[in-house]
Amino acid sequence: MAAGATASAAWRELWQALLVKFVDGRVTVADPTNGVCGCSKQSANFTDAWKAKVIADTADHYLKPEVPNGPVQGSGTHHTKPSRPKLTIRGVAN
Numbered sequence: 606m607a608a609g610a611t612a613s614a615a616w617r618e619l620w621q622a623l624l625v626k627f628v629d630g631r632v633t634v635a636d637p638t639n640g641v642c643g644c645s646k647q648s649a650n651f652t653d654a655w656k657a658k659v660i661a662d663t664a665d666h667y668l669k670p671e672v673p674n675g676p677v678q679g680s681g682t683h684h685t686k687p688s689r690p691k692l693t694i695r696g697v698a699n
């Protein structure tokens with residue numbers, strides 16, 4: 606049981622460190638000039654080779670879908686699928 610508890614604590618510590626450092630696809634770095642958290646966020650730098658591999662691996666999965674008549678007027682969205690209240694989705698509300 607002690608080994609399991611030690612392993613769980615180590616994995617939890619790793620998860621927390623990764624979550625804080627890489628949240629929202631940005632990297633947290635030390636910044637002593639920031640009086641709030643002592644940190645700043647930087648965008649990750651991706652090489653052209655990495656970008657080409659993502660494109661090759663995902664094909665057109667992340668392409669913006671074509672909408673025959675453009676965005677739905679007044680909706681602020683770029684698709685024609687109607688929205689619905691969250692509380693009507695099974696599992697969100699009991």
